[in-house]
Amino acid sequence: MTDKVNGLSYNRVLLKLSGEALAGEDGFGIDPTQATNIAERVKEVHEMGVDVAVVIGAGNLWRGRRGKHAGMDRATADYMGMLATVMNALALMDAFERIDVFTRVQSAIEMRSVAEPYIRRRAIRHLEKGRVVIFGGGTGNPYFSTDTAAALRAMEIDADVLIKATKVDGVYDKDPNKHSDAKKFGHLTYIDTLNRRLEVMDSTAISLCMENNLPILVLNLWDEAALPQALRGEKIGTLVTE
Numbered sequence: 001m002t003d004k005v006n007g008l009s010y011n012r013v014l015l016k017l018s019g020e021a022l023a024g025e026d027g028f029g030i031d032p033t034q035a036t037n038i039a040e041r042v043k044e045v046h047e048m049g050v051d052v053a054v055v056i057g058a059g060n061l062w063r064g065r066r067g068k069h070a071g072m073d074r075a076t077a078d079y080m081g082m083l084a085t086v087m088n089a090l091a092l093m094d095a096f097e098r099i100d101v102f103t104r105v106q107s108a109i110e111m112r113s114v115a116e117p118y119i120r121r122r123a124i125r126h127l128e129k130g131r132v133v134i135f136g137g138g139t140g141n142p143y144f145s146t147d148t149a150a151a152l153r154a155m156e157i158d159a160d161v162l163i164k165a166t167k168v169d170g171v172y173d174k175d176p177n178k179h180s181d182a183k184k185f186g187h188l189t190y191i192d193t194l195n196r197r198l199e200v201m202d203s204t205a206i207s208l209c210m211e212n213n214l215p216i217l218v219l220n221l222w223d224e225a226a227l228p229q230a231l232r233g234e235k236i237g238t239l240v241t242e
């Protein structure tokens with residue numbers, strides 16, 4: 001892990017976004033305005049001196065479970081989802097570069113005409129040069145979610161924290177949009193998260209973080225102050241640790 005500098009609690013982060021973060025009001029497709037909103041939030045912390053890498057899902061374009069339920073081969077459905085994450089990565093790269101943030105997309109599935117192949121040392125070098133790196137293509141293997149890809153990439157680039165960006169301000173014991181008495185957790189252990197079956201990330205990703213002692217921070221990316229405050233060490237969202 002990197003040493004704390006500039007008063008920051010985290011100097012290198014992996015930001016996990018859902019594909020729906022790019023969707024418009026109907027929850028589907030890619031809305032360039034949403035991509036720009038995300039890019040502007042990331043630019044703010046990037047200018048604080050934070051190394052930022054991103055993994056984005058594909059739920060706005062394709063859900064493998066839908067194909068599986070319709071009888072599609074699971075591996076084929078997952079590969080389609082991985083390709084969709086590259087489309088989202090390219091949309092996000094475009095948004096970053098339109099506001100003058102140098103960005104590289106690396107894909108676990110090789111497609112050299114649109115993205116670099118994923119190479120760990122090259123990704124780290126990009127971060128050291130002040131570029132945002134977006135990882136597309138999941139892990140490159142079926143049967144693994146983008147949550148697991150995010151945990152894996154976070155450890156490979158030696159991130160200080162894995163930030164799960166959501167539209168709520170942390171983890172609750174039940175859906176706060178449906179239950180007024182929902183209780184928010186300020187801190188959870190990995191084991192608590194797994195035992196309670198809280199929908200932070202999938203169990204494979206949480207187990208991977210637990211085995212490697214990588215903190216997970218769940219926060220509301222749409223709260224403009226949340227991400228910079230969290231990086232300064234303020235109590236924002238829900239922190240999952242040992």
